[in-house]
Amino acid sequence: MNFIKEWIISSYNNSKLSIKSCIFITGNSGIGKTHAILNICNELDLFAIHINSYNCCSSKQLTDLLYKGFVSSLIQNLTNNTQKKIIIIDEFETLLSFDSTMNIQLLHFLNTNHKHIPIICISSNEIIKKLGEIKKLCMFYELPNLNDVEIHNILTTYKPSITFKESLEIIEQSNYNIKKCIQIVSNTYYNNIDDVCDITDLYAVDFNRNKFKQLITKDQWIIPLKFHENLIIELNNRIGLKANKYNFYKKFIYNFCYFDIIMMKNNEIAIDYFISSIYLLFNFKQKKNTSHNLNNFTKLLSYLSLQKKNNKIIYKLNIPNNHFSGNYHLSIINRKFIY
Known part of the structure; x- marks a missing residue:
């Protein structure tokens, strides 16, 4: 940690952005790389600008976010914040998995004429061999496992x-x-083989918060997306006035947007919030002899679910950059109800 801290401090002696302005922090998955870097930033009282799979999904967005990070910050201006800036690009392996030119775009940006701001890229060890030319030029530091x-x-x-x-x-x-x-x-880890509960349990007769939490924790992105995509079908399989169903769905969409925003800050709180937002569904009793079909899962949702997974792109969609809100669920809402 002292090496990283000293690198950050000494980097502010540079006046111009260059290859020396960027360092890659690598290590095994789940060992606390991001947490460690954020702790250092807090200790040094730095203004951290975050770029990750929540707000970046293409090289164009990466360039845009970097540019905005290097110009005057509206938040800093409004609050008279004089902290030094640092840019943290997290989950670089995920970013590279759905746009293979991220590394090239970052290298191009490091060769622009901006003033110096340190950039820390956090990624797993496996990604190093896929970085191309930038791995020969930038500094790398492997964070060891905790003992x-x-x-x-x-x-x-x-x-x-x-x-x-x-x-x-x-x-x-x-x-x-x-x-x-x-x-x-904390009894919230379930691997792919674990069949303690099925996703159709979200449409069960009785509301069970603990069971739902265990289920959603399996995949906190794809399961809420599946739930939303099939919600209209599920409402049609329940007894109730159309007006009441409409009001529930409208409120759910509103809460779904907030869930997406909260996911950027705290996964645990977001999951609890999502579970609370589906509680009113259980006011509508199920019709007799109904079955739950969760096959209605679009290619767009599959694509967006990959933003949080370290997998290769399956679907490449030509979505205009200005239509992205920075949050995946919000993007889904926009495409389904605006167009």
Whole structure:
């Protein structure tokens, strides 16, 4: 950590943007890379500008966000904030997975005539070989895994009664992935083989918050998207006045937008908020002999769900840049109800 901190401090001695202005922080998935960088930024009292899969999905957007980050910040001007800026590009492997020219665009931007602002790119180790020319020019620093004692101390904050032996078993099971360790300890981790509950349970007769939370945690992006995409069909399978169904759907869309915004800040709170937003669905009783069909899942939704996954692009859609709100669910709302 001292190396990263010293790099940031010394980088402000540069007056012009260059290759030396950018460093890649790599490491295994889930070891706390982003958390560590944010802690350093807070310690140094820096104004961090975040770029990640929530607000960037193309090279064009990356360039636009970088440019805006380098010009005067409206927020800083309005609040008389004099903090030094730093740009954090998180999940670089995800950005590269749906636009393979991200690395080239970043390299081009580093060769522009802007004033210097340090740029930290956070990514997994696997991405290094795919970075092309930029990996020969920029500095790289691999963040090591936390040791067993450090992870155990973290887990005790979630489960005070956990023993060191139990922590070691969880650490080995998760391959030092802190996020998975925490999910296992808090009983919110489910792998793809785990069939504790099915997505159709979201349309069950009885509302069960804990069960829904376990389900959505499996995939906090794709499951809410599937739920929304099939909601109209589900409402038609329930008893109630059309006006009441319409009002529920209108309110759900409104809450769905807020859910998308909250997801940028805190996943746990967002999931709880989403579950609360579907509570009123259970006021409409199901018709007899109805079945739940979740096959209505469009290519556009599949494409957007990849923004949070480290997979290759399956669908390439020509969506105008100005139609993106920066949040995926909001983008879906815009396309479904404006056009």
